[in-house]
Amino acid sequence: MTAPIPVFDGHNDVLLRLRERRDDDDGVRSFLEGGGGGQLDLPRAREGGLFGGLFAIFVPSRQLGVDYVAMMRAATYDVPLPAPLPLGEAQGATLHMASILLRIARASGGEVAVCRSVSEILAAKDAGRLATVLHIEGAEAIAPDLDMLHVLHAAGLRSIGPVWSRPNVFAHGAPFRFPSSPDIGPGLTSAGRDLVRECDALKILIDLSHLNEAGFWDVAKLSRAPLVATHSNAHAVTPHARNLTDRQLDAIRDTGGLVGLNFATCFLREDGRMRADTPLETMARHLDHLIGRLGVDHVGFGSDFDGAIVPEAISDAAGLPRLMESLRAHGFDDATLERLAWKNWLGALERAWGA
Template sequence: MFPAPPIPVFDGHNDILLRLYYAPDRREQIWLKGEGRGHLDLPRMKAGGFAGGMFAIYIPSPRDPNAPDFEAMMDRPPYDLPLPAAINAPAAQPVALTMAAHLMWMERSSNGAFRICRTAAEIGACMARGTIAGVMHMEGAEAIGPDLDALYAFHAMGLRSLGPVWSRPTVFGHGVPFRFPSGPDTGPGLTDSGKRLIRACNALRILVDLSHLNETGFNDVAAITDAPLVATHSNAHAITPSSRNLTDRQLAMIRDSGGMVGLNFATVFLREDGRRAPEIGWEPVLRHMDHLISHLGEDHVGFGSDFDGATVPEGITDVAGLPALQQALRRHGYDDALLEKLCWRNWLATLRRCWGA
C-alpha cells in the first residue's frame, strides 16, 4: 500500500531570514538552489509540502567571543542562560529593514513560487495554485521605537504578526529566559509602551505573538487585546517544564479566546529532560500534541516549527521531513480530517479571526 500524499503545511514560525542575513553573498544558493544546510530552502519546501508560514525578522545580539557555550549548557540541565542586553530601535532598524528586504527578494527571485501575503484570503489563493505563502513576522519588537512610528511603516511593508519580545527585554516588556526547569512567571510584564503597542497592533489587525512573553506579560496582553490569543511556537509546560512552554491555565485562556498554539519542534521544549539532543524519537512530539489538543481542542492547534532557529528531532531533520511527521501522527491514530486542521486549516481560520480577511 502506498503512503498517503503529504498534506500541505502552514507553519507558525521560521528563521530563514536570519540565515540570509548572515550570508547575503550566498542567498541564491541558500534560498533558490538549496545547499543541504539548515532546515529551509525553496527546493526542500516544495519536497516537504510546505505551503507557507510566518517568516521572522529577528534582531541578533552582538556576538560575544567570551560568552559561554549556551548549546553545551542546554545539553546539561538544569540551566539558566543569561539574557543579552536590550537593543534600541536605532540599532535594530537597519537589521530589520535588511531582513524585510531579503523577504521581498525571496518573492522576486522565486519566479512565482513564493509570495508575501497580507490576508488569509491571499494565503488560501496561494495554496490553491501551489505558491508558497510567506507572512512577515517580527520576533521581538526592537525595531519599533516607543513612538510606534516604525510599526506603521513595517505594516505597510507587509508586517502582519509581531511578538513584543524575544526573551531579551525591550522597551515594550519582558520575556522568559531560557531556563530549565522553570515556570513562566519570571518577572514584570508589559511596560506602558508595550500596552500602547498591543492596542496599536489591534487597530492594525496585526497578530500579537505570545511565545516569548513571560506569564505577567501574557496576562497583560490578555487583559488588553480584542483579538484571539496566539502563541506561534510554544509547547506544553506540563510535559516539559521549560520557562518557554505554556501552562494549562495559559492554554485554557488561549482556547477561550478562539486563539491557537503552534507546536514548536525545538527539542529543548519537547524533551522531558529539557536537553537539546535530537535523538528523541516521536514519543515527545506525540505527547505534546496530545496534550495541546486535549486542553485547546482540535481547532486550536497547529505547527510552529522554529526551523532554522533550533535543533529539531532527528525524525524530522528539516522541512522535507514534514511528511514523516504526518505519518507518525497517522500511526498514532490521527485521521486525515484532524491532520488537515493541524497542518493548515486551523492557522488559516485563526488568521481570519485575527486579521478580519
Template sequence: MDSTAETSAIVPIFDGHNDTLLHLAFSKEKSDVAMFGKSDGSGHIDLPKARKGGFAGGFFAMFPPPVTEMNIDKEMQGASYDLPLPPLLPLEKAQASTIAMLSAMLRLERAFPVDLAICRSATEIRAAMATDRIAALLHIEGAEAIDADFANLDVLHAAGLRSIGLVWSRSNIFAHGVPFRFPGSPDTGPGLTDAGRALVNECNSRGIMIDLSHLNEQGFWDVAGLTTAPLVATHSNVHALCQSTRNLTDKQLDAIRESRGVVGLNFATCFLRPDGAMRADTDLDVMVRHLDYLVERLGEDGVAFGSDFDGAVIPSDIGSAAGLPRLIERMRSAGYSEPLLRKIGHENWLSLLERTQGQA
C-alpha cells in the first residue's frame, strides 16, 4: 500500500492506552520532551508519527516502573512461560515516578500548545480533536502512587487524572493483578482489599474511570459488584483466542457488555497470538480475529483500541502510530463499515467517558 492510499484511508484514532510518558520521562534514548516534536526512530508515538497515522489522542498512562528493571519481552517466548513479578512498590517511589511522568505531560502541553492538549472530559477531547490537537487524557496504570487516605488522589484528580488502573499485574494495597503467564487463567487469587473497595467508591464519586486491565478475575468481579459505572478494560484481548492470564474470558466480556462498557484491543503481540509469543512478525489478521470476536460478544458500541504503544512489542506491519492506517485498511478489507471504523477508532471511547463521568 502506498503512502497516498494510507493517507486517504485515515480514521481518527483515540487510543485506550499508551506508555509514552514513561518513555519520555525515563528512556535514555529519548529523555527530552522536545524530541516529541520530531521522529528520531525511537518510540511509537511522537508528533510526526501521530499526524501521519491519524492518532488523535488517548489515555496517556503514568506507570510507576519496578525498582529493578524487568525485560519481560524476551521472556515471553516458547510454548509456555510464567514470569515472576516484582514486589510491592513503596509509596514514595511510586509517587516520585508518577510526578515525573505528570511533569512530562505538562511540559508537552507547554511545548506544543497548538498540537496537544490535556483533556479532562469527552467535551474537551472533542474540542481538541476539532482543532487538530492531540487530546491527552491522564491515566494511572497501577495505583501505587495513591495513599490509603486518598490525599494524593485529590491532587492527581485536580491535575487532570480521569482514569485509574488499580494494578499493573504486581499486587498493591488495593488489589491483586495477574502474572504474565501463558497458558493460564485470569483466576489467580484474591481480589480487592478493603482499601481497593474504598478506592472504587472514591473513583465513582469523582467520575474517574476504573480500568480492569491487569486485574485478576476475582478483582474484576469485586469491581463489577461495587461500581456504578460501566466496566472497562482499556488494553485487553480475548482469552478464547489467546490463553494469557491478561486476557478476558467470555463471562467477563458478557459482564462488560451488560454494563455498556468497552474493551480496547491491545496491540501487544503476546496477548494476540495463539502461541502467546511476544513477536513483531504477527499478521494483522490476528488482530482482526480478536476484533471480530469482541464485536460479536460486546456489540459495535463496546469495542475500541488500546494499543499499548511504547509499552510492548506490536506487529511490525503497524510499527508505530504512523502505521495505524494499515490496521484500518485491513479492517476495511475484512468488511468493517465506515461507521463501525469510526466507532472503534474513537467514538466508543468518547461515549464511554461521557457515561462514566455522568455517574459523578
C-alpha cells in the first residue's frame, strides 16, 4: 500500500473536544490510543498521513439555547453571536487546554512533540512524531496589558487569532451569516492594535480567519508579517461572511502569506449549508479559486477537525487520503498535492517565524 501524502493541518479543535469529555485524564489516553470519538486522534492522524498542525485553544461561550448546526442548514441564516467572555473564565479554560496538549506530549513516550519552530516541526516529522503547535482561537484569556501573551508564548504559543467570531476587547469578528459580505462592524480596537504589534515582536503568527473585513485591513496595515488565514475559503465561491473576498486574497498573496482551506461544509457549499453529504468537488472548486488568486505556493489545508461537520467522504483525519485521491482525479499532480498538503504551510511559517 502506498504511504499517504504527509499533511500539516492549519486548524483543529481537538483540545476543546478532549476537555469537554470530562475524563479523569482529560482525554489524554483516548487521544493517544484512539477510540474516543471525534475526528482526530493519534491513530487516525497516522492512518491519514497527518504529521502535524496548529492545535487550537477555543473557549466556548455558555450555552445560548441555540442549535447552531440546525440554523446553518437553512437557506439563509444569521446566527446570534454570544457576549464577550469574562477574563477569568477564559484564562482558566485556556490554561486547562494548554495543559492537555503538554500532558499528551509528556504521556506519549516521544510520539507527540510540542513544536516552537519550523526546524522542530521538521525534526518531529523526520522522527515520525506528531508535530503540534499551540494556537489560540480568540484572545479572551489575554488582558490589554498583554502579560498573559508572554506567559503563553513561553509555554509554546506561536499562533493566535485575535477573535473567534464573537467580539472581545481586541476586535470584532465575522459572524456566521449567509449570504453576507465579511464587511460587518468595526475593526481592531486600540488594544487590538497593541496585540498585533506585540505578536509581531514575539513572532507569533496572527490568524485572520475569524476577523471581519475591517479588522483584516487593520492587521494588514499594522503587521510586518505575512498575512495568514488558517481556515478560510473563497467568498467568490461561497458568499459566507466567514470567507475571504478576492481583494483580501490578493493582499495575502502580496505579503507571501497563506490561506488554509476550511473543510467545514457551510463554508464550502455554494448554498452555505452545513451538511455532511457535501461532495469533495466543492473543495476542488475552492482550491481552484484560491490558487488562481494566491498562486499554488500560498494555499494549504485548515481542516477544522473536531470543530465542524466535514464532508462525509473524509469524515475524520483517517480520511485525508480520500481527499488527496479526489484532488488527484480533479487534475492536481503529486508535486502540487505535496505543496498544498504541507510544504506551503512550512514555508509560510518560516517566513512568519524564521527557521
